[in-house]
Amino acid sequence: MRTRAGRHALVASLFALWLAGRAAVPASADQPDEPRPPLEFVPPEPGTYELHRIMRAPEGRVLTVDGRVEALSRFTRERITLLGFIYTSCMDPEGCPLAYRVFGRLKDEIEAHPALRDEVQLVSLSFDPARDSPSVMKRYAGSRLEEDRGLRWFFLTTRSVEDLLPLVEGFGQDVRYSEDRSTGLPVRQLSHVLKVFLIDRAGYVREIYTSTFLHPRSIMGDIETLLMEQRSEGDPARSATSAR
Amino acid sequence: MRLVDLRFLSRAIPAAAAVAVLLAAPLVHGDETCNSPYIAKLIKGQEDYVYVWTLGVEGLGDGWDKLVTVDVDPKSKTYGKVLSQVPVGTRGEAHHMGFTDDRRQIWAGGLDGSDVYVFDIATDPARPRLLKTIKDLAAKTGFIGPHTYYALPGRMLVQALSNTKDKGGVTGMALYNNQGDFIASYPMPVGNGGDGYAYDLAVNPTKNALLTSSFTGHANYMRPLGELIKDEAAMKRFGNTMVVWDLKAMKPKQVMAVPGAPLEIRWSLVPGANWAVTAAALTSKLWLVEQDAKGQWQAKEVATIGDPAKIPLPVDISITRDGKGLWVNTFMDGMTRYFDLSDPHAPKQTYEKHTGRQLNMISQSWDGKRVYITSSLLANWDKAGPDNEQFLRGFTWDGKELTPAFEVDFTREKLGRAHHMKLGSKVLRTAYAAPRR
DSSP: HHHHHHHHHHHHHHHHHHHHHHHTTOEEEEEEETTBOOOOSOOOOTTTTOOOOEEEEOOOOOEOOOOOEEEGGGTTSEEEEEEEEOTTTHHHHHHHHHHHHHHHHHHHHHHSSSSHHHEEEEEEEEEEEEEEETHHHHHHHHGGGGGTSSOEEEEBBSSSHHHHHHHHHHHOOEEEEEOOOTTBOOOOOOOEEEEEEEEOOEEEEEEEEGGOOOOOHHHHHHHHHHHHHHHHSHHHHHHHHHOO | OOHHHHHHHHHHHHHHHHOOOOOOEEEOSSSSSSSSSTTTTTSSSSOOOEEEEEEOTTSSTTTTOOOEEEOOOOOSTTTTSSSEEEEOOOSSSEEEEEETSSSSSSEEETSSSSOEEEOOOEEEEESSSEEEEEEHHHHHHSEEEEEEEEETTTTTEEEEEEETTTTOOOEEEEEEEETSSSEEEEOOEEEEOOOOOOOOOEEGGGGTTEOOOOOOOHHHHHHHHHHHHHHHHHTSEEEEEOOOOOETTTTTEEEOOOOOEEEEEOOOOOOTOOOEEEEEETTTTTEEEOOOSSEEEEEEEEEEOOHHHGGOEEEEEEEOOSSSSSEETTTTEEEEEEEESSTSSEEEEEEEOOOOOSOEEEEEEESSSSEEOOOSSTTTOOOOGGGGOOOOOOOEEEEEOEEEEEEEEEETTTTOOEEEEEEEEEOOOOOTTTOOO
């Protein structure tokens, strides 16, 4: 039976090979990085920079598409996690739909390399418990949910605002109350700025992407950086503890 | 309190769904033209408040450094009046401040020490409150004199001016999360052209570029100005560089020679633009920093501000949202100048007005129609006697003339020396706090 550290080393090696292969064919700063406009810079090489432990990912209760209550940590530990808050009714093309497209692209890229499937997972967590019931989230997920053999992509919501608040506050995901100044009347409207959180296996937020940095290429580089760190440090939970 | 908040949010979410689309606001470049591009919300219409980070003056009021909130909505009954003040219980050369990316907090600090004050401005934007004081900057980094507070996603990058060892100008940056926990520090480069000095920082995310400028250390900026300028050796200890960093890696890439203490940095906010401007205080020159066709960054002098022989001391600049205009305040002569930046390689002054006996910061609204000016540079550098005016002055700008709109006399109000400004809005109340009506 292969040890965890050994498995990490193997995966990191395969991942490095895969990236090397990519580099030989498409990846350059001026090439389209769909679904985003091309990056206007060459990102630093994976492993040449540090992703700091920004904060611990918060814990809380979430609902799966099957209506089960689970701890969020069940979906944010043991693998590298990309988590984004969404509303299923979000219309802004640079907001939630962008995150969905980028996640879809990442899923496809990672699935093309089976060794990575068990190292990464995606989480879309709704802000809007009043509208986004488990069944709504199931519809939102569409065919992505059926792809059992691929990369895990969880579509989660919460039972209530009471359950949601510790999560949005813990992640620092702002939700704003607003007013319509043109009419002088209080029009209650919520808005948020798109953020996607990269969480390591030990549950630490290691990067926060806004739309500018939400590029599959940058994210894949960061995933590789974390995999290389895991390989060099062994058990990520131990290394996280020792670093604090 | 929490129950009230929860009830409000419970009501607000379905109401939002019924009344309006729930927005996922994209990142927008620039704030009210000079803040971090990661700031969540622009005030594109009329701002309601100007927050003024104010140096305490011994014997004037409580004497403490304080955050002063002024009503600047012309339709308000309290227009031009002080709404609140939050003293921090110390007097430590209050200087600059900055919003967190979610615009829920203002971080501010003093150049005489290393404490960083965190104010909540989201619960009640008209009445900020002091949330906490971060006290570990010097212990964690060896840096003192926190100056620039720059929002990154979920984090604040703090640029210091000095250090604990010799209180000179060799210093660095510190990274905190929005909860105020220290994450990392980054020393300014020394050697290979780097002088280790620092002042401002500003980010161009699309270029993965962080740009820093350079001033001087505690040993200089805390000395009386008249005494300092006679000290030839001390006057050599000012920064003469700007540094381009790889933002993602937080590693210095290029050191550029920009003599004369380059201070505030303003990136063009036009999408795709690849240039920034700064003003060198001691030489009274505008400099352009631009990426060339090979991807290298170049700095070049592009304009003169006033008569450099008279040392007008440009102390703040404010770029228009279209990148075609630049306000410049000069401390010594009290002049506010406007430069046409249509060609950033050859800015041309098109307007000037004497707006005070001493001037420091200048901020403009997003639409450029309102301009705010304060008076204080540093406690020991401000003028004396009648020239020591301390104020916040509001002006309207029609493209041709600055017209006075209101003034708050910070001495008469027993507030102190008015320094840095940030704009606020009552509509930027967070959803977590119930509106009190």
